[in-house]
Amino acid sequence: MTSPEHPSPTPDPTSKDRVYRSPMGIVGGVALLVIVVWLGVDALLRGEGRTQWLALAALILIVPLVTAFTLRPAVHANGDRLRIRNPLRVIVLPWGQVAALRSSYSNEVVAKSGTKYQLWAVPVSLRARKKAARRSARAAAGRGDRGGRTGASAGFGGLGFGAPRGDVDADGPMRAETDKVMDDLRELLEHGEHAESAQGEVTVRWAYEVAGPALAGAVLLVILLAIG
Known part of the structure; x- marks a missing residue:
């Protein structure tokens, strides 16, 4: 009260x-x-x-x-x-x-x-929310594309050049x-x-x-x- x-x-x-x-x-x-x-x-x-x-x-x-x-x-x-x-x-x-x-x-x-x-x-x-959602969607799509090429990338001397870039939010959706x-x-x-x-x-x-x-x-x- x-x-x-x-x-x-x-x-x-x-x-x-x-x-x-x-x-x-x-x-x-x-x-x-x-x-x-x-x-x-x-x-x-x-x-x-x-x-x-x-x-x-x-x-x-x-x-x-x-x-x-x-x-x-x-x-x-x-x-x-x-x-x-x-x-x-x-x-x-x-x-x-x-x-x-x-x-x-x-x-x-x-x-x-x-x-x-x-x-x-x-x-x-609301504009910031939509912007964050678009960035999150692009990051997720990028991770998916890199995931599809993981075998080829990792096979390059086993050095892991297919690792995600640092600008991707690894903790989940961007906010x-x-x-x-x-x-x-x-x-x-x-x-x-x-x-x-x-x-x-x-x-x-x-x-x-x-x-x-x-x-x-x-x-x-x-x-x-x-x-x-």
Whole structure:
């Protein structure tokens, strides 16, 4: 079950965190922030009267939201628990409270209470999945072709020139990066769900440091637009 908005302190983890973030989200967020700040500061310096106030309100509203949805998301995992930092919430789930980790059109964790939490920092890329599937199919076809020529290759002085190349994934099908992250998390869940240190309650904290400034900017913008 999920605790109130003011969770009780969680015990210190017994292993170092693995941190997962979206590189493309960070790059896109930085680029968008540069554009927004540049336009906003320019309006503040060059604008007059009401324009300056509108620019200030827009900056107060937009900058926290862009930061929250691009730079802020992260997933921290160790042997005891999963900590999800989403745009507007921070969720801490001891592995003992995790029922499943699911991947479809989004990656999410399902608590034993039935509540689902999306992993914003680990977005699903259908394009990456298709690319990995094509590479895996080509690698499998290559292994099959080389297998058919094994006798001829191995017979060349018995030196094994027919051995697979190093660029073939010998461990099985190739995987998209975010799917590999989910595999890592499932492995941590499998090893930690029954550990005594991985028990406890799910805690949720709202990101008031994001919601507060954004709400203030929105209110100021509405007031400025209302008074014309």
